[in-house]
Amino acid sequence: MNINQLFSLEGKTALVTGASRGLGKAIAVGLAQAGADVICSSSKPGGTAKTRSVIEQHNRKCYEVACDLSSPSDVIALAQDALSLTGTIDILVNAGGTIARAPAAEYSLDQWQTVIDTNLTATFALSQQVGRAMLKQSSGKIINIASMLSYTGGITVPAYTAxxxxxxxxxKALANEWANANVQVNAIAPGYFRTDNTQALQDDLQRNAEIQKRIPAGQWGLPEQLIGAAVFLASPASDYINGHVLAVDGGWLAR
Structure with a gap:
């Protein structure tokens, strides 16, 4: 296999949640640029229209689906709908998520449950549903989106951190069970990227300055800077990588 084949996604179909904007949109477009057809999911019907337009400019097929990731039944329906659209899913990217900020002493259980269901339960449920199909075909790539708060506690975001x-x-648990079936399960831990989820931090002049000072690269990341890691973990180049968390953080963890 030559180097171009190692990173090619020609003939593959990907399902990307959270594909309407930010990191999810960038990843969806990046996978298309590498040759994949993409099923784009967002919380509202028509939410990925702009993403679809960009993907189709790269002469790849794009399908739009809607799903409330905080609803387990919706997540199961999403997997079924996606599989019925294309017949197979070779790549799953769990990029959809949410965040709620409040001091821990004031954090409501409703906020907690919504964040846990959206970020964690949906990741497991969708991986389980799509993973079953991958196990049957003896191949597949699952990429979960972790965070710098997978390593630290953060402030005023207890549910997101958890x-x-x-x-x-x-x-890691899925990788342990599925690696021997040629299904690779890995994660990307983005550092501080300019997205809607981090807008509150960007707008806080003191916190923004503190963050940039700590990042060795000296600046926030842009969503497009996550594409390389996603294509790598979705491609044959990562066939012997299992249960790994790839930090894309401008050096944040090194400081």
């Missing part, structure tokens, strides 16, 4: 620690645990 969910992202859990995503790493699920990644």
């Amino acid at each position: 969910s992202k620690h859990g995503v790493v645990g699920v990644t």
Whole structure:
């Protein structure tokens, strides 16, 4: 296999949640650029129209589906709908997520449950449903989106932190069971990227300055800078990588 084949996704079909904007959109477009057809999921019907337009400019097929990731029944229906659209899913990217900020002493259980269901339960449920099909075909790539808060505790985001620690645990647990069936399960831990989820931090001048000062690269990441890691973990180049968490953080963890 030559180097171009190692990173090619020609003939593959990917399902990407959270594909309407931010990291999910960038990953969906990046997989298409590498040759994959993409099923784009977002919380609202028509939410991925802009993503679809970009993907189709790369002469790849794009399908749009909607799913409330906080609802387990919706997540199961998403897997079934996606598989019925294309017949197979070779790559699953669990990029959809949410965050709620409040001091831990004031954090409501409703906030907690919504974040846990959206970020963690949906990741497991969708991986389980799509993973069953991958096991039958003896091949597949699952990429979960972790976080810098998979390593640390953060401030005023207890549910998000718990969910992202859990995503790493699920990644390793599934890798342990499925690696010998040629299904690779890995995760990407983005550092501080300019997205809607981090807008509150970007707008906090003091916190923004503290974050940039700690990042060896000296700046926030852009969603497009995650594409390389996603294509790598979705491609044959990562066939012997299992249960790994790849940090894309500008050096944050090294400092």
